[in-house]
Amino acid sequence: MSSFILSFDNVTKKFESVTALKSLSFKVPENKITGLIGSNGAGKTTTLRLIVRYLTPDSGTILYRNKDIYSLPDSSFPISYIPDTPIYFEELTVKEHLSFISAMYQTESNVQNLIDVLKLERHLDKVPSVLSRGTKQKLIIACALLRNFDFLIADEPFSGLDPKQIKTFKDLLLEEKKKGKTILLSTHLLDMIENICDYYIMIDDGELLAQGTLTELINNSKCSTLEELYLYLADC
DSSP states (O other): OOOEEEEEEEEEEEETTEEEEEEEEEEEETTSEEEEEOOTTSSHHHHHHHHTTSSOOSEEEEEETTEEGGGSOGGGOOEEEEOSSOOOOTTSOHHHHHHHHHHHHTOGGGHHHHHHHTTOGGGTTOOGGGSOHHHHHHHHHHHHHTSOOSEEEEESTTTTOOHHHHHHHHHHHHHHHHTTOEEEEEESOHHHHTTTOSEEEEEETTEEEEEEOHHHHHHTSSOSSHHHHHHHHHHO
């Protein structure tokens, strides 16, 4: 296994009377695709929002390349984010979204390829409000990939995508991995990620259940599949 690029060390996050994360610790390997696995309400989205600094922990530390993630400058923040609910500019067309983001990050040369791969051509002059859920998701994926990033986070990214679009998205992730990027996918749909992830982090009720490669996790249990393992650990 490669070196680790990001680590949580005893991170706790509370929302009033609810403790979303309870002294959570884990590590994410560099230049790998990691699956963050948990049921709805397990703490996955809170975890990702801490990584992108939408939230701050009540206690514990989050390190990126051994530096406090909150100390990194905004101007060169190395993480791009695909949120669980598409976020966009209501008044901008699809084309204007792509032009705006690519101009910010000097990635104009990548725009046409993403339009072609994600089949956005016929939607370029539309505003988000008239797009289907799947097309909105593809727009947000394209915007995230147009940023300059070393680390890509995706929260339930398969929502709204049909089987063909899911295959296209997975291929894009594998291409980013080939470029040396690190990817963290959060999902409760285990069958969606089992064939592309190199490493897994399993959480439940804000606590770590297990982490490791599929081989490591299976060898350390009596289970034969990722789903069996998660269900077994979550019930313990």
